[in-house]
Amino acid sequence: MLATRVFSLVGKRAISTSVCVRAHESVVKSEDFTLPAYVDRRDYPLPDVAHVKHLSASQKALKEKEKASWSSLSMDEKVELYRIKFKESFAEMNRRSNEWKTVVGTAMFFFGITALIVMWEKRYVYGPLPQTFDKEWVAMQTKRMLDMKVNPIQGLASKWDYEKNEWKK
Amino acid sequence: MAPEVLPKPQMRGLLARRLRFHMVTAFVLSLGVAALYKVGVADKRKKAYADFYRNYDAMKDFEEMRKAGIFQSVK
Numbered sequence: 001m002l003a004t005r006v007f008s009l010v011g012k013r014a015i016s017t018s019v020c021v022r023a024h025e026s027v028v029k030s031e032d033f034t035l036p037a038y039v040d041r042r043d044y045p046l047p048d049v050a051h052v053k054h055l056s057a058s059q060k061a062l063k064e065k066e067k068a069s070w071s072s073l074s075m076d077e078k079v080e081l082y083r084i085k086f087k088e089s090f091a092e093m094n095r096r097s098n099e100w101k102t103v104v105g106t107a108m109f110f111f112g113i114t115a116l117i118v119m120w121e122k123r124y125v126y127g128p129l130p131q132t133f134d135k136e137w138v139a140m141q142t143k144r145m146l147d148m149k150v151n152p153i154q155g156l157a158s159k160w161d162y163e164k165n166e167w168k169k
Numbered sequence: 170m171a172p173e174v175l176p177k178p179q180m181r182g183l184l185a186r187r188l189r190f191h192m193v194t195a196f197v198l199s200l201g202v203a204a205l206y207k208v209g210v211a212d213k214r215k216k217a218y219a220d221f222y223r224n225y226d227a228m229k230d231f232e233e234m235r236k237a238g239i240f241q242s243v244k
Contacts, residue, residue, distance in 0.1 A: 075172075144239060147234060147237035147238070147239045148234065148237075148239050149230065149233075149234065152221065153217050153218055153221045154214065154217050158217075158221075162233075
């Protein structure tokens with residue numbers, strides 16, 4: 001409950017900038033940010049206000065007809081009433097999109113740019129690696145670790161065959 | 170709207186269904202992961218240690234290391 005209230009506050013800020021003009025609705029003149037706002041949210045199914053604020057004459061007539069028995073309403077009138085109250089149906093608001101492709105693509109693009117920057121950095125900024133990274137040094141280092149029997153049970157020395165003097169297959 | 174009637178959707182017990190699914194899945198996955206860990210990691214490690222130390226000769230091991238020349242205190 002509390003979370004929904006917080007969400008509707010967030011939703012107000014998030015959607016109040018989008019002004020929707022449709023053929024059969026009235027234009028929103030100025031958005032008072034202190035007023036309750038309409039939100040299309042899965043977790044807030046009944047928004048604080050109806051979608052259409054200013055009804056046309058025909059819509060006003062329809063709202064009057066709504067006060068009578070609903071069985072007298074035609075299907076189109078029911079849909080019109082729905083569209084007065086709500087902007088998008090659940091199916092519409094939950095529709096999937098291809099946005100993820102854009103997001104993933106952009107992320108990979110910037111990852112690539114970062115890679116180029118790092119390559120330039122390695123070439124022009126960094127100094128040489130310490131001698132402890134040379135192949136010969138690492139070989140001597142590994143030999144010494146095997147002589148010391150480092151981690152002989154499950155680690156390095158356990159992978160070395162001391163009889164045949166080679167790595168275990 | 171065309172007069173085709175959609176089947177009535179599930180109206181009740183939605184949370185209960187979701188809860189049941191996730192509780193069962195959570196149980197199965199946790200027990201599965203725990204069992205796999207026990208067998209693949211814990212038991213395997215215990216066996217490796219047991220096998221290593223079953224016929225372990227510390228003095229022989231020491232002699233090998235000494236001959237390899239890694240000690241400073243004894244050559």
